[in-house]
Amino acid sequence: xxxxxxxxxxxxxxxxxxHADGRRLRVDARCLAGTPVExxxxxxxxxxxxxxxxxxxxxxxxxxxxxxLEWWIPMLGDRLVCLSTFAVDASLCGGAVTVARDAxxxxxxxxxxxxxxxxxxxxxxxxxxxxxxxxxxRYAGSPWPGGGFN
Amino acid sequence: MDLxxxxxxxDLDLPDHTGRARRxxxxxxxxxTVLLSSRGWWCPKEQRYMRELCRLQDEFEVxxxxxxxxxxxxxxxxxxxxxxxxxxxxxxxxxxxxxxxELDLCEGTDTLxxxxxxxxxxxxxxxxxxxxxNGYWYWGRPRMEELRRDMREISxxxxxxxxxxx
Numbered sequence: 001x002x003x004x005x006x007x008x009x010x011x012x013x014x015x016x017x018x019h020a021d022g023r024r025l026r027v028d029a030r031c032l033a034g035t036p037v038e039x040x041x042x043x044x045x046x047x048x049x050x051x052x053x054x055x056x057x058x059x060x061x062x063x064x065x066x067x068x069l070e071w072w073i074p075m076l077g078d079r080l081v082c083l084s085t086f087a088v089d090a091s092l093c094g095g096a097v098t099v100a101r102d103a104x105x106x107x108x109x110x111x112x113x114x115x116x117x118x119x120x121x122x123x124x125x126x127x128x129x130x131x132x133x134x135x136x137x138r139y140a141g142s143p144w145p146g147g148g149f150n
Numbered sequence: 151m152d153l154x155x156x157x158x159x160x161d162l163d164l165p166d167h168t169g170r171a172r173r174x175x176x177x178x179x180x181x182x183t184v185l186l187s188s189r190g191w192w193c194p195k196e197q198r199y200m201r202e203l204c205r206l207q208d209e210f211e212v213x214x215x216x217x218x219x220x221x222x223x224x225x226x227x228x229x230x231x232x233x234x235x236x237x238x239x240x241x242x243x244x245x246x247x248x249x250x251x252e253l254d255l256c257e258g259t260d261t262l263x264x265x266x267x268x269x270x271x272x273x274x275x276x277x278x279x280x281x282x283x284n285g286y287w288y289w290g291r292p293r294m295e296e297l298r299r300d301m302r303e304i305s306x307x308x309x310x311x312x313x314x315x316x
Contacts, residue, residue: 066211069238074168074229129170132177132218132240134211148180149214149275149309 003139003147004087005029007097007124011048014097016124023048025086025094028146034126037081041103042122045111046086046095052115053092056085056144060114061093062136065144067110069133075108076100082128083145085111090141099125151254159185159277162220162249167228167241174218175277177240182304183216183273184297186285187255187266190223191231195288196268204235206294211238215301222247222265257286272300280304 008015010022016032018024025046046052054061065085073080079100086094096111103119106112131145139147153159162174174185186203188196203217210217217239223231228241250256250266257267268285270292281300285291292300306312 066238070236071233074233077168129172129176130168132166132172132179132216133238134207134217135179135181135214136211137214139214 002029003142005032007032007086009044009046009048009118012118012120014042014044014118014120014122014124023050023094025088026143027086027097028082028084028128028143030128030146031082031084031097031099031125034128036123036126037099037101038123040081040099040101040122040125041106042120042125043098043100043103043106043109043112044095044118044120045097045109045115046118047115053088053094054114055091056087056093056138057091061085064096064110064114065136069131069136072098072108072110073130076105079105080130081125083130085144087138087141087143151252153253153255153271153279153282155279155281157279159271159273159279160249160252161277162242162244164220164242164244164249165225167225167232167243169225172240172242174242177218177242178216178273178275178277180275181214181216182275182301182308183218184292184300185218185220185271185273187253187269188219188221189257189260189265189268190221190263191227192263193265196221199268199285199288199291200231200235200237202294203239204237206297207238209298210301213301213305215305218242220244220249220266222250222263270297272297272304274304275308
């Protein structure tokens with residue numbers, strides 16, 4: 001399986017149709033590969049503008065992923081459906097999405113430190129086991145936590 | 151159960167510190183891994199050792215390598231312990247002691263807690279054991295330098311591009 005899929009974000013809506021109008025962003029392919037969770041909410045921390053990206057190697061992106069492993073995922077508990085960073089290319093991060101069964105804890109999302117947040121209702125994402133950590137490096141341009149050497 | 155180097159560890163199926171069902175192979179995820187069995191949060195030696203491990207996780211997180219800790223603490227206790235440590239790796243909870251006897255890792259001298267005895271296993275991605283450590287005495291646990299060495303040896307063996315591609 002390819003380690004990433006595409007979603008499209010236009011600033012208000014998040015679509016799993018890669019041909020929708022808006023900015024195409026790579027997500028962990030597993031997030032769209034199973035049975036979708038209906039009635040979920042996506043916390044999109046991204047902008048629709050193409051130039052809105054930071055390097056994955058920047059300390060703020062690394063720390064957001066550390067925070068996700070350390071407390072964000074445990075805090076969400078059973079609410080969590082899946083999460084993925086948005087990869088723009090092999091080196092740039094366009095933000096992240098956290099999908100949960102309700103929007104109650106989105107104010108704590110560490111990825112909101114990177115880009116402005118938008119909450120959208122979604123039926124597109126499926127449940128993915130959260131990353132076990134402590135790895136925050138990515139594999140060959142995959143959105144974190146997707147990919148691997150297998 | 152024979153847990154000597156060269157044998158393969160069973161694919162443990164246990165809840166993690168959030169209560170989610172996990173398999174060891176899923177947590178290993180194709181990377182070199184260290185699996186540490188631990189008495190539990192109450193043991194001052196574990197508290198000291200885990201703090202040391204938390205410093206090492208900064209290297210694991212950029213080196214495509216994993217850390218997994220196994221104890222009989224319930225998930226909610228592990229979650230609190232993990233949060234207090236600032237750990238970003240996974241704890242597996244064998245609070246029902248389903249694997250404790252099977253792995254023959256019970257610390258029989260502690261009849262109060264019936265915990266795992268401290269042991270360390272460095273693992274290839276297919277769960278084959280590279281090296282084992284008996285941590286019954288604190289100094290028997292793998293030192294951080296030994297874990298670095300083992301991760302290097304396993305990575306060298308499993309990464310096809312260890313030698314820089316021409």
